[in-house]
Amino acid sequence: MxxxxxxxxxxxxxxxxxxxxxxxxxxxxxxxxxxxxxxxxxxxxxxxxxxxxxxxxxxxxxxxxxxxxxxxxxxxxxxxxxxxxxxxxxxxxxxxxxxxxxxxxxxxxxxxxxxxxxxxxxxxxxxxxxxxxxxxxxxxxxxxxxxxxxxxxxxxxxxxxxxxxxxxxxxxxxxxxxxxxxxxxxxxxxxxxxxxxxxxxxxxNRVPLAHLLGVGLGREEGHLYSEVPYRGEGLAQAFHHLFASVPADIPKTRCVYAGLNGENFWAKEWGVAYLRHRQRFEEPLRVEHPVEFTGDLGAALSTTMLGLAAVGLYKGYREGPILVWSSSDREDRAAALVVGARRG
Structure with missing residues (x-):
């Protein structure tokens, strides 16, 4: 990084x-x-x-x-x-x-x-x-x-x-x-x-830091530059596809690295996505948003957050599963789930 x-x-x-x-x-x-x-x-x-x-x-x-x-x-x-x-x-x-x-x-x-x-x-x-x-x-x-x-x-x-x-x-x-x-x-x-x-x-002699369980993608019709009403459906869709792609018996998500960038616009879709899948999240849920320290990293944000999650899992100061999500200004929405790497 x-x-x-x-x-x-x-x-x-x-x-x-x-x-x-x-x-x-x-x-x-x-x-x-x-x-x-x-x-x-x-x-x-x-x-x-x-x-x-x-x-x-x-x-x-x-x-x-x-x-x-x-x-x-x-x-x-x-x-x-x-x-x-x-x-x-x-x-x-x-x-x-x-x-x-x-x-x-x-x-x-x-x-x-x-x-x-x-x-x-x-x-x-x-x-x-x-x-x-x-x-x-x-x-x-x-x-x-x-x-x-x-x-x-x-x-x-x-x-x-x-x-x-x-x-x-x-x-x-x-x-x-x-x-x-x-x-x-x-x-x-x-x-x-x-x-x-x-x-x-x-x-x-590479040691894996984390194991990627899956990725889910979604599309938001009512995006920031669209005239279609904004319903926050795209991120919820990404969560749905993500959780459908991973084993049903995995533990509940303990931590989220959120693609919030300081604009209130993104809070609605995070709220919609979370409420529709709340049974997949542990309580209390830890939510991290690194942008408050770095500023909006744009196209570098997703991989930065995924890397931060992997380092946290490897060093033991973050518990998995960890969900990472990010939203583009236009249609694209995405989420990924990572856990600690298997040893041996």
Whole structure:
């Protein structure tokens, strides 16, 4: 992981567990000429763009360049010592109103930037924002189940450090600025996971941190930018598909890593999904929302939360099963369930 609170997975997990926040006033101003609070990394903490990409960088959007730099160390950390594996990568949502910072080219550029061998023919990008990381996990699991690969990298990277993006969010009233009681604090980061079939990395002396039980997907017709009434059905649908895919006799969920980002909009669907499946949750239920320390991580949020859950299970300060859920600004909703890894 590379986040505002830590440059590695262990540092990020420790900071979030301790409640350390790195949200600060940025040099960027809102429409009222007041500083925007954000979770942006200092330049000194990011590696430079690779010399091999410098020529292409003149045609590369600044946001894409920053995402490549954010992803560098996190991808290296996840793939260290592993054979070339496909990468299933979550990226910011495609709006069609601005140049996408995605496409197959970012996979090739990321392999160069991080100096990591990837199996590009099987790799994919998911331009679905916050929920994209869990969509990528589901796609990777399909590849593992089918035997197309024995290990797969899944990641997400995003940044709100883009003046046009921040201006649009400010005009929409979505930023938590002075005088606002509802809004998001922009952040940035990258998080990557190495998934594998049982025993896949034994020869690499890799120790599994957690066991992924399943993923459930849903679609919300009444999403943030839709004219259809918002009923919160999409996340409840994702929970339904998730719980239908896992053994019925597993213990009740003890902890939830929630994709709440500071906007009240998402509380309704979490409430609907929880009430419809309350029999699957232990009481009292522990609810974690890391965004309060990092800012909204966008497309990096799902994989960050899944990684935090895995580290917590492995180190013993979180009890499973743990449910991780996330919602995109548009239709996509997703949830996943993890437990402690089997030993031996």
């Amino acid at each position: 590379t986040t505002p609170v830590g440059l590695t997975s262990s540092a990020t997990a420790a900071a979030v567990r301790a409640g350390i926040s790195r949200l600060r006033e940025s040099p960027i101003q809102d429409k009222q000429f007041k500083s925007i609070r954000a979770g942006f990394l200092e330049e000194a903490h990011l590696p430079p763009l690779s010399e091999k990409l410098r020529i292409a960088s003149s045609l590369m959007p600044a946001r894409k360049q920053r995402m490549l730099r954010l992803a560098t160390q996190a991808l290296k950390e996840a793939s260290l010592g592993s054979a070339a594996a496909p990468l299933f990568l979550a990226l910011p949502e495609s709006t069609g109103q601005q140049e996408d910072s995605a496409g197959a080219s970012i996979l090739e550029q990321l392999a160069v930037q991080a100096d990591v061998a990837l199996h590009l023919p099987q790799s994919r990008v998911f331009q679905q924002g916050r929920a994209g990381g869990l969509l990528a996990v589901e796609s990777a699991c399909q590849a593992l189940r089918s035997g197309r690969c024995r290990t797969a990298l899944v990641g997400g990277v995003d940044t709100y450090l883009d003046l046009r993006l921040l201006a649009d969010l400010d005009l929409e009233g979505r930023l938590l600025v002075d005088g606002a009681f509802d809004g998001l604090i922009p952040g940035e980061g990258a998080a990557f996971l190495l998934l594998g079939v049982p025993g896949a990395t034994r020869h690499e």
